[in-house]
């Protein structure tokens with residue numbers, strides 16, 4: 831007899847995650863969405879800067895966020911701090927250029943969970959996000 835349950839535990843490998851993409855470049859946002867190849871991770875929102883990301887996240891607090899650093903209106907550092915205040919267990923992957931490295935380290939100190947350098951390949955993106963999800967289990 832099989833037991834069907836909708837309850838998921840933190841150890842459940844089949845747990846599904848929602849994701850928001852935050853980057854001021856439309857090209858990068860589309861690239862992340864297109865190259866993302868993880869069945870249990872679903873992109874449900876995107877934001878063109880930190881301010882929009884905070885507004886969207888307040889309405890719909892997703893599980894995972896990819897975060898650019900250099901953006902108009904509100905940068906990635908400030909945005910990470912605000913998202914973590916709203917939902918402390920949010921998983922944030924900073925995706926930023928090497929020239930932003932010192933700032934990316936600051937983002938990690940502010941509550942981000944991982945860092946991926948631009949430019950990145952589809953498998954690097956998948957690997958970085960898989961690592962992030964493993965950290966959640």
Ligand SMILES: [Mg+2]
Nearest residue numbers: 854898900901
């Ligand atoms: Mg940018």
